[in-house]
Amino acid sequence: MSFFPELYFNVDNGYLEGLVRGLKAGVLSQADYLNLVQCETLEVTVT
Numbered sequence: 001m002s003f004f005p006e007l008y009f010n011v012d013n014g015y016l017e018g019l020v021r022g023l024k025a026g027v028l029s030q031a032d033y034l035n036l037v038q039c040e041t042l043e044v045t046v047t
Contacts, residue, residue: 010025022028028036 019028019033023030023033
């Protein structure tokens with residue numbers, strides 16, 4: 001049982017939220033967003 005569940009929000013949901021915020025802020029292009037959405041892990045994107 002966690003006393004502060006909001007502290008763990010990004011651990012579980014931060015990746016998706018980051019993608020959406022990046023797209024809306026213009027940091028990610030539509031092509032970048034589509035490529036990242038298809039990845040199962042971030043390790044796939046590291047070269």
